[in-house]
Amino acid sequence: AALRGGLRFQASAALREGRVAPTELCQRCLALIKSTRFLNAYITVAEQTALKQAEESEKRYRRGQPLGVLDGIPIAVKDNFNTAGIETTCASNMLKGYISPYNATVVQKLLDQGAVLLGKTNLDEFAMGSGSTDGVFGPVRNPWSYSRQYKEKSIPKSCSEDEESDWVITGGSSGGSAAAVSSFTCFAALGSDTGGSTRNPAAHCGVVGLKPTYGLISRHGLIPLVNSMDVPGILTRSVDDAAVVLGLLAGHDPKDSTTIQDNFKPFELPNLTDVSKLSIGIPKEYRAPGLSSEILALWSKAADLFKNAGAKVIEVSLPHTCYSIVCYHVLCTAEVASNMARFDGLEYGHRSDMNKSTESMYAATRREGFNDVVRGRILSGNYFLLKQNYENYFIKAQKVRRLIANDFAKVFKSGVDILLTPTTLSDAVPYMEFIKEDNRTRSAQDDILTQAANMAGLPAINVPTALSERGLPVGLQFIGRSFQEKQLLTVAKWFEKQVKFPMIQLEEVKRHDHNVFQHQKSASFS
Amino acid sequence: QNVTVEVLDHLEHLALVDFRDAEGVERLQKAIQFADQLHEVNTDGVEPMDSVLEDRCLYLREDDVTEGNCTGELLKNAREKVEEYFVAPPGNIPLPKLEERDTFLQGS
Numbered sequence: 001a002a003l004r005g006g007l008r009f010q011a012s013a014a015l016r017e018g019r020v021a022p023t024e025l026c027q028r029c030l031a032l033i034k035s036t037r038f039l040n041a042y043i044t045v046a047e048q049t050a051l052k053q054a055e056e057s058e059k060r061y062r063r064g065q066p067l068g069v070l071d072g073i074p075i076a077v078k079d080n081f082n083t084a085g086i087e088t089t090c091a092s093n094m095l096k097g098y099i100s101p102y103n104a105t106v107v108q109k110l111l112d113q114g115a116v117l118l119g120k121t122n123l124d125e126f127a128m129g130s131g132s133t134d135g136v137f138g139p140v141r142n143p144w145s146y147s148r149q150y151k152e153k154s155i156p157k158s159c160s161e162d163e164e165s166d167w168v169i170t171g172g173s174s175g176g177s178a179a180a181v182s183s184f185t186c187f188a189a190l191g192s193d194t195g196g197s198t199r200n201p202a203a204h205c206g207v208v209g210l211k212p213t214y215g216l217i218s219r220h221g222l223i224p225l226v227n228s229m230d231v232p233g234i235l236t237r238s239v240d241d242a243a244v245v246l247g248l249l250a251g252h253d254p255k256d257s258t259t260i261q262d263n264f265k266p267f268e269l270p271n272l273t274d275v276s277k278l279s280i281g282i283p284k285e286y287r288a289p290g291l292s293s294e295i296l297a298l299w300s301k302a303a304d305l306f307k308n309a310g311a312k313v314i315e316v317s318l319p320h321t322c323y324s325i326v327c328y329h330v331l332c333t334a335e336v337a338s339n340m341a342r343f344d345g346l347e348y349g350h351r352s353d354m355n356k357s358t359e360s361m362y363a364a365t366r367r368e369g370f371n372d373v374v375r376g377r378i379l380s381g382n383y384f385l386l387k388q389n390y391e392n393y394f395i396k397a398q399k400v401r402r403l404i405a406n407d408f409a410k411v412f413k414s415g416v417d418i419l420l421t422p423t424t425l426s427d428a429v430p431y432m433e434f435i436k437e438d439n440r441t442r443s444a445q446d447d448i449l450t451q452a453a454n455m456a457g458l459p460a461i462n463v464p465t466a467l468s469e470r471g472l473p474v475g476l477q478f479i480g481r482s483f484q485e486k487q488l489l490t491v492a493k494w495f496e497k498q499v500k501f502p503m504i505q506l507e508e509v510k511r512h513d514h515n516v517f518q519h520q521k522s523a524s525f526s
Numbered sequence: 527q528n529v530t531v532e533v534l535d536h537l538e539h540l541a542l543v544d545f546r547d548a549e550g551v552e553r554l555q556k557a558i559q560f561a562d563q564l565h566e567v568n569t570d571g572v573e574p575m576d577s578v579l580e581d582r583c584l585y586l587r588e589d590d591v592t593e594g595n596c597t598g599e600l601l602k603n604a605r606e607k608v609e610e611y612f613v614a615p616p617g618n619i620p621l622p623k624l625e626e627r628d629t630f631l632q633g634s
Contacts, residue, residue, distance in 0.1 A: 101599040215579050228577050257585040258577070326563045333557070337541065344542075346612050348603035357619035363542040375543045376550065380557040382541045383529070396564050398574030403567065405575060440557065457578030482578075 011187055012069045015061060022061065022072030026054035026116050029074040033118065033185045036506075039141045041170075041179035043079045045119040046086050050074070053116045060114065069244055071114030076180045076189040079120035080127050081232075082221040083107055086117075090223055091135025092125045094369030095349045104221020105253050106190060106232050113248055118186055121176030125371050126340070127192055127225050129439050130200055130446035132175020133431065134373050140175040142168045142205055142428050143183040144472050148505040153471035168428035168472060171204035171446070173197040174233060178205035181235045182504060188245050191233035194225045195328055195443070196423075196450025198233025199477060202462040203423035206473030206504060208496075210234040210242045211450075213483045214457035215260045217246075218253035226335040227258075229328075229454040239463065239493040243269050246485060260483075267486045272494040276310035281416035285321035288448050292426040294468055299422050302465065302476055305498055306420070316416060318407040323400055324452040325444050330384050330397035336374075337381025343369060373439045405456040412481050418491050419479040422449055427468035449477065459485050461492050464501040473501070529554060534631050535624045542621075547630050 014020045033045055057072035066072070077083060080090045082100035089095045103111065111117065124134040133139035144150050145167035154166060170179050174191025178201035181189050191198040193211040202209020210233060217232045224230055232249065236242045247266025253259045282303055287296065307313045345351030345365035352364035370378070384393040411419070424446065434442065453460040459482070462475040478495070480488030534551060538544055545551050597610055606613040624631060 098603060101596065101602070252585070254585070254587050258579065260579065260582060261585055320567070323564065323567055326561060329557070330561050330564065346604065346614055347600070351605040355615045358614045358617040359542065359619065359621045361615045363544065363621065366543050370543065372550070375546070376553045378541050378543050379537055379545065379554055382537050383554060383558065384561065393561055393564065395574050396569060398576065399569035399572040400564060400567050402572055402575035403569065405578060
C-alpha cells in the first residue's frame, strides 16, 4: 500500500511510523523498475547509490531525526539534469558516457532532503519532441498500454504477438519521468517543461504534472533548451505531493540569476470547500482544431462542475493563441542554435576522431553526436538569426511573444483567477501511428494547448481527469497567475478530489523482449 | 522562394552541423514556410520581449570567488588533454570550401 499510495500521506507516514524501512521501499522500487523494464522509462538505474542513500535515511529514522517529508522517498530525475557521479545523457550520443561533476540545484535540494535517487529517466533527445520517442535509447512506452483498463477496450487480436504493436506513447518530452511515476516505480519525478514537456506526458500517463512559474525554480544544472522558457517540472501522483516537492525546490538560487529574489514560503494546500469566490476562465481559442470530441465534452463537464459548485465560469479570449506555436518555433530554434554550440567535443561529451582542424573536428563531432531533430533545429535557428532574417523572424517572434503574454495579463486583470483548458488534443496514440508524422509536425500539433503558458512564463498544471473511451488517461489543465502556485494548486486539488481519477491496474506482463532491454543499464559506482 | 545553396553552405559553416541529405534541406524549407505565418500578425508599436521577468532586476552577486579549484574534476570528462589543457586540433584553418568539402550540398 505504501508503494502505491501518495508520497505525503502514505509513504512518508509509513516511514515515520516505522511500518516500512527506507531500504525496503528502495528495494521494492528497484525490483519494480526491473520488472517494468519493457517500458524503457529509465536510461540509468543508480542501484548502488540509491541503496546507500536509503541506508543513510534508515539510520536517520532510527535516530528519530528524518530530514523531512521526503527523507527515504524514492524519486527519479529526467536525464537532462546534471547528477554528480551518475551518467547524464540527454538521450543523445553527444553525451553518452558523460559523468557530470555536479548536481543540478534541484537535484541537490532533493538529495539534501534525504530523497533516494533511483535513476535517470528517458526523454526525447535534448528534450526536443512531444512523444519521448526520439532519443538514442529508444521510445518510452506508456504504462497504461499494459493496463486492464486499456486492454479491456482494445479490439481483441487474433494472436498475442500483435499486442506488441498496440502500445501507446507517453507523450513528451518527459515521458520517462511520467511513466516512472505512473507505474509506481517512484513517488515523484523531475521533468522539464519548455513547450509542455511535463504537462503533456502527465496527461497521457494519468499523473499530475506541474509547470511552475518561470523564475521560481532554479535551472542551474538543467541542460538548457530555451533559456527564456525552460523550467524544471514536477510529476507526482497527487496534487498534494506536487505541492510538497514544489515547497522543497522553489526559491532563489544564486547560481541561477533568472530565479526571482522574492522570499518563497512553502505552503500546505487547504482543503477548499467553497469555490463561490473563484472566477474560472474558459479561453475559447483552446477549442483548437483537432481537439477530440471526447476531450471537448470532458472540458465542458469540468466547467459545469465548477459552475454547479458556485464558481463564476466565464468564456474569455486569448486571441494570439494560434500564433504561439509559430512563435515558439522561431524562438526555440534560435535559442537552441545558441545553446547547442557548447557541444564541440573539446571539454566533455562525444569527440570525433577527425583531427585535421578545430572546425572540422567540431563539425564531425556534431555530425556524429546529434540526431536529425536536433540538427534540424540548430540549422533552422541559425537561419532565423542571420543578419538578413533577424528582424523579420527573431525580433518579430519576440514581439508576438509580448502579444501572447499580454493576452493572459489582460484576462487575469479582468478578474479571472484561473484558466481551465484541455492539456492535449486527444488521448495517447499508438506508437506506430505517432511515428508516421515527423517530430516537428507532431510537436506543432501536440504543444498547441500547453506552449502559450511557457511563452508567458505562467504556472500551469495537468490534473488527470478521466479515462477515454479507449481506456486511456485524459487530463485537464489549469493555468494560474505568475507566482500564484498556492492558488493554482488549491483549485487543482479541489478538482482532483471531485473527479476521483481511477488508479491504473497494471497487468502482469510476461515478456522476453531482449531488444528493448539492451539499453537498460544498472549503474554501479564505487 | 527556395533557400540558395550559398545560404545553405553559410548555415553549415555557422552551425558546424550538416544538412546531410535532401530531407535535411527540405526540413529547413518547411521550417521557414511555417515561420512565415508570423508575418500575419500586426506588431506595430509592439516592443520585442526578451524575458517574462523584464520588470525585475537581474540578480547580481558579489564579485568574490566562492568556488573553483576543480581542474581535475573538469578535465576528467575531456577526451584529449595534456597536463591542465584541453587539446584541440590546429585552429585558424577554415572549413574547406563547398567544392572541396564532403557535404551533401556539393551536388546542388
